[in-house]
Amino acid sequence: MTARAENYPYTPGFYAGDRPEIVTSRFKYEDSYTLDRYLATGGYEGLKAALAKPAPAVHEEVKAATVLGRGGAGFPAGTKWGLTPPGVFPRYLVVNGDESEPGTYKDRLLMERDPHQLIEGCLIACYAAGLSQCFLYIRGEMAVAQERVAQALNDAYAAGYIGKNILGSQFSLDIVLHWGAGAYVVGEETALIESLEGNRGMPRLKPPFFPAAIGLYGQPTVVNNVETLANLPWLLVNGAAEYVKIGTETSPGTRMMAVSGHVKRPGVFEVVNGSTTFRDLIYGEEFCQGIRDGHELKAFVPGGGSAPWFLADQLDLPLEGRQVGAAGSMVGSGAVMVMDETTDIPAAALTLTAFYAHESCGKCAPCREGGTWLMRILERVVAGHGTSRDLDQLIQVGETICPGNFPHASSERLGLTAVPFPYKMTTICFVGPSAYTPVHSALTLFRDEFEAKLVKRTFISVSSAPVEVAAANTQSAGAHA
Amino acid sequence: MRLSEDNVRVALEIIGRYPRPRSATIPLLHLAQQQDGYVTNEAMAHIGELVGATSAEVLGTATFYEMFKFEPVGKYLVNICGTMSCALLGSEELMHHAEHTLGIKAGSTTADGLFTLEHAECQAACTEAPTLQVNYRYRFRVTNETFDQLIEDLRAGRLADEIPAHGTVAKIRQRIPADKGVGAVPPESVTAPPSWMPAAEAAK
Structure with missing residues (x-):
């Protein structure tokens, strides 16, 4: 399976291969983001297929395909749409394009390289679930993605794919481009809604603020990830039966x-x-x-x-x-x-912990204070000024954020058995636990590397025989605590 | 500065897309920053008038978000990513080099007002590490040499077409033609299911 492993020059980092293409089929075209190219490659056919059926049938199709949410939690989209309370209107769709999880690079590509596919996905979702307005929230720092989606929306409005009586049907919808201004936590769905209402992007307490029940402006709201919605045009053209043939029963597509x-x-x-x-x-x-x-x-x-x-x-x-x-x-x-093997594990863990400490919104104390503590202690250890008390302190602080057994991998070398995901948490959202996760993983799997960085020091006792003083660094332990 | 007449027109168009005006707060703050290069107190007061919030509420929102600056910054904001994937491939060394080249520490602006250097968090281009953004336009797999070249090009004005001055993020705006748009209404004025939903289904 080595054929056609191409890297398209205008899609940095992306490699195609002899694999099924559901969301990246247009990445091979330089002008993949234009309406002309989209229409020439089967664009808006999924929307037509959807509009040919009653809305509930489209919803059933998506449910049958078990399209798992691609934002992180992996909750099936069709089921999520069905959680809105009966008879309460209006309902909204909020698209989460605030991609900023460290290491993640996919939603930006989908928005920059195939914005019409995402727009078509939004239209299908709103039609199927009876959502009367769509807000497409793009991360603030993604200038090109914002431009491509803005242009695509303008072209789609002009061509009659969005707006009043879409393609001559009863279905009318506005899609509003909204853009953020730099805050990782806004990727959390309730924080996204707060931000969209013009507030500081702080997560809301769940319950009661499950977006499906009490979301944007207090109305039932579906929040879906960009990649999740990008799957829908293919799904509607080819059908759920084809979709579930790819992948496994629990994770299709x-x-x-x-x-x-x-x-x-x-x-x-x-x-x-x-x-x-x-x-x-x-x-x-x-x-x-x-x-x-x-x-x-x-x-x-x-x-x-x-x-x-x-x-x-x-x-x-x-x-x-x-x-x-x-x-x-x-x-x-x-x-x-x-x-x-060249990686300095404590330093690598610090880059992630520093990220989450920096991105804490400050609403929950265990995250606001704990994240910063973890970062400061870890900085000290990485700089070579840590003591063994610091390693214990890292765990103690972590346990105030996530009490009880914290998940970790098994290791034959260390004789460890796995502790399954997820964890318990004392915070509203996952930012706080995420500050502790790299610390816990690194400490559990590579404790020797932390210990090698500690200050070697033997305390002198006035009452006993002389003891060895190993360290050049003679600062008192108290100065570090 | 308060928003100019032209910008007020853009602002009203943006506000009109939302069921509640306050949702336009962040887009309008971007508009203010585009006008003045940073967000001024006068602009926040003006935005408050437009969206029906106090200037303190607008300030409260604005200060949460990193992209908003409350004092002048350089014409080019250089953000070097320092999160894990970039750190594994040399972003710290790149930052040291950048500080040396520009003669400033991260978080400050060159004396000629051209460059502000910042340490940034994950920029969603992790396979192309180390990355940076200049006014939110990417540069991938940056080396010391390509960094110096970039700075030289920016100084010489050779990238002016691609990279607008700080304040402008996207150069293309959404426009909803009046005859095509459905229009936004406050949620309390809607109680019926959308027209395309069968009544029996809507009750479920």
Whole structure:
């Protein structure tokens, strides 16, 4: 399976292959983002197929295909649409294009390279679930994605695919482009809604604020990820029966995976869901072709910066939610970050913990305070000023954010058995636990590397015989605590 | 500065797309930043008048988001990503090099007002590490040499077509033609299911 592993110059990082293409079929065209190209390659046929049926039948089709949410949680889209309370209108669709999970690189490509596919997906979702307005929230820093989607919306309005009486039907819909201004936490659905209402992007408490019941402006709201919606045009053209033939029973279809870090060929791939393994992705000829020359795998993050880390022991796991969950992590947002043996593990963990500490919105104390504590302590350890008390303190702070057993991978070398995902948490959203996740994974799997960085120090007791003083650094322990 | 007459027209068009005006707060803050290069107190007060919020409420929203600046920054905002994938492939060294080349520390602006250097978080281009953005336009697999070349090109004005001055993010705006748009209405004025939903289904 090595044929046609192409990298298109205008789609940096993306590699096609002899694999089913549901969402990336137009990436091979330089002008893939134009309405002309979209229409020449079967564009808006899914919408026509949808409008030819009553809305509930379209909803049933999507349910039958079990399109799993691609934003991280993996909840089936068709089921999610059905959670709105009966008889309450208006209902809204909010599209989550605030891609910013560390390691994740797919939604931006889908918006930049095929914006009409996303728009068609939004139209199908609104038609099927009776949603009367759509807000497409794009991350603020993605200038080109905003331009491409804006142009696509303008062209689609002019051509009658959006607006009043779409394609001469009863179906009328506005899609409003909304753009953010730089805040990771806004990727959380209730924070996204707060931000869309013009407020600080802080998550709401669930319950009662499940978006399906009380979402945008207090109305029932469906929040779907960009990639999830991009699946719908293909699904409506080809049918659920064809969709479930790809992938596995629990994880049908394809999914976009970004693999970055110390591999020979980092890239974004559309892979068969459920059956493709991490070994395929990292070592496969058509994917990343192995660890960079002369090096070996040390660890990898399987599902975005928030996911507990895996070792070589877990390479043969497939991209399937339940199996990865049982092994102690999550498939998450389709982002694998690979570390080779040259990696300074505590420093690598610090880059992620610093990210989450920085991005804490400040609503929940365990995250606001704990995230910063974790970062500060870890900075001290990485700089070589840490003491063994600091390592205990990291765990203690982590336990205030996530009490109880924290998920981690099994390891033959360390004699560890896996603790399954998920964890308990004292915060509203996953930002706080995510600050602790890299610390916990790194400490559990590579504790020796932390210990090697600690200040070597023996305390002198006035009452006993002279003891060895090993360290050059003679600061008192109290100065560090 | 308050929004100019032209920008007020754009602002009213944006506000009109939302069921509630306050939803336009962030887009209007971007508009203000596009006009002045940063968000001024006068602009926030004006936005408050337009969306029906106090200037303090607008400030409260604005300060949450990293892209909004409350004092002048360089014409080019250079954001170097430092999150994991970029860090694994040398972003820290790149940042040191950038500080050396520009002669400033991350978080500050060159004396000529041309460049502001910032440490940024994940930019969603992890396979192309290390990455940076100049006014939110990407550069991939940046080396010390390509960084220096980029700065030289920016100084010489060779990238003016691709990279607008700080404040402008997207150069294309959504426009909904009056005769095509459905129009936004406050949620409380809608109680019936949308016209395309069968009544029996809507009750479920």
